[in-house]
Amino acid sequence: MSRLGYLLRRILLAIPVVIFGTSLTFLIIRLGPIDPAAAIVGSPDTPSAQAQYEETREQLGLTQPLWEQYIEFMTDLLLFNLGQSWVLSPGAGTYDLILTYAPRTLWLGFWSILIAVCLGIPLGFYAGLNPNTRADYLVSFGGIVWRAMPNFWLAIILLALFAQSQQYFFGFNWSGFLVESEVTGAYDFSDITTWDGFVREFKRVFPAALVLGSASMGNEVRIGRTAVLETINSNYVETAKAKGVSAKKIVWKHVFRNALIPLVPVITSEAFLLIGGAVLVEVVFGINGLGYLFFQAVINGDLPLVASLMYVFILVLVGVNILQDVLYTIIDPRVGLEEGGA
């Protein structure tokens, strides 16, 4: 099977997943006890409120039979007719909301992946190249503990440390370092292209990104270490050694490239944690990104917005999944195209 055929097959298999996942969302939202109309206009206790309530029900299509609602819900979403917010910011289109909130989450996600990769993989490889030394134990144990820390707790601790850095880092002032910046609050991208603006936003995203990437960084350390250990002991490395290839070349050309393979799913699966886990980090750091938007929509009963956001998340995650499988076939030709389905 060609790679293109494989890609097509994966996309074909993803369609029922998207449909089924969206249907599950519909079930959860509609069969639960939350009344979307009541959430919008309040409980109907006066006649005028009652009339408004009925009107809202009509507008939301809640008066139709459930299966018609379902079909309408599904066709709207599948045609990317994502509707609008009803409670959180009434009248605002879902697209506009996503466009406003998403850049902050993307900025956070981008750095949390990059920082985790840049720190985790070298540390893991270093530990793998020097197995059973004190440095190895330190790195491995640090990775395990770092991974076990709950994000929201780590966020609180780091927030406190960075906010009062003079007290804890021997007088080092994080807020005033290079450029003046706040530790919490939403990001401001208006002058991101200037040096000062970039440094300021980087400084602001750094603690949050460190937290959000913590779990995957721990995984990268751990898996990077085992991967290097496994490749070092493999036959082709022995052969290269016997041929007299220099140690440097062995490490860079033969060990690292192959050790990267098992790290691919770790990095891509981080997308799942980023979208989901961003809620807690965004709440603690006061970043109003997508996770925060979803959380607010849920607790305020803005169910139409919740459904649309969930649909977008499902699409993103399914897309990342496909990307991961395709990446696999490019990096490691041994991965079978036939059995890689599902």
Add this chain to the structure above:
Amino acid sequence: MSTDNTDDAGAVLVEDFEDRPIRERIAENPRPAAIWALGFAALVAVQFGAIAGVLVNSIPWGTLLGPFPPIPGSGSVNAAGQWVADLPTLLSRELVPNEGYYVPGEGWQETFLGLSPALAWAFRVVLVYAYAAAFVAWIWYAYVLFRRHYRYADWTPRDDVVARLRTHRWGQFGLVIVLAFVVMALFAPVLATAPLEQNIVDPYSNTIEYYDNGAGEVVETTAGDANRESASRGGDSNVGPMSYDNYDRFHPLGTMPSGQDLFTFMVFGARVSLLIGLLSLAISSVAAAALALFGAYYKGKLDLSFVLISDSVQAMPRLLLLVLLSVVLANTWIGGLYSGAVVLALIFGATGWPALWRAVRGPALQVADREWIDAARSYGQASTTTMRRHMLPYILGYLLIYASMTLGGIIVGVAGLSFLGLGVDSPTPEWGRAINAGQDYVTTSSWHISLMPGIFIVLVVTAFNALGDGIRDAIDPQSDGGGDADEAAAGGTGA
């Protein structure tokens, strides 16, 4: 050969005595078993009051037996039951009381042997853990006795598993911490420095006594008033770890911003976390095992449909799905059970099975290809019997490994939801709520409120991961890190 006793599998000698049930083997050589039973009875006897207390008082006999006509003499049965439940038990607050007050010149009053509350409490904690250690050791001794006296086989594959676990220090570290955590949850009322009801649930209806220096006499006050005066809110208003408040109450981990004892909060929080973890794991394990077995046995379309369903559940970000479900279900009747803990367990179970199922699907597919499955099929064995007898034992080990590794993630997830205010509600203590309560005081003198629960969580989660590593290396020494990638993908909720 008996089919139930897998220990027979390794026996080479097939003679009729192997079919004899364990009862007869014990009857032949009763001494070791009798000694063991005696010791076990002694261990149970010292705690008999507590065990009976759970049976008599925790189960609503009145509602259970309500529909039946009153049995003559049930009044005396009730009285006897209550008498049994009130028997003194070794591990109880009453036997080793730690709540007392200091009268100048006379020393500590109403505490165990006149010790200080700190020492009395520490003594009770040591007693609980010593008892638990003895209990675990005695169970282990039963296995040793069984191997030495009652098992015919000199060697079974399980012996190797045990032997590998005995040299696995990392796994043992996990096991010890996990056991300590379980004991903490089981014995929460005994370990706590103050009763839950008095200190946390209803402090204004309960009174405590203390010695008022100004008045020069012992005064009674409500626990709520005392809590208010012992609050940890940073600055001067702080009762830190290992210190006394003004009411002579000892706080091993300090107090919360509400003045409640953090340690009491933690031990009862452990109870809720463990309950949610185990209940949700039970749900998702049963679902995962059933789907893996049916999918592997019938293959084809059935397996593909399972793949689609699990992919769909996993296509939703787990934490956001948990947030959504816990908000949607919060106002239903089930949301009110045990301050929302039961509904959390259901939610975690319903969203957690795909990860577990993915972990056991591979092994299930492997075992389904073996000849003995074909043989069983052609022999005409019912499909469910084949799955239960010949496939399930093979995947149980994998299920155990991943269940252990998932449990840590569930504990973090529950704490995360509670942190957001969506999980376990007040008054039931939960670790995430303690972290939330201390959020504003991290850099103040009341740093302990957020820090301590976080350290507990890190320790417990690491321990469950370590235990999972240990079990994996013990069951399947060849795997050696091969499962890391799956585990990374399966683990955690992102909380």
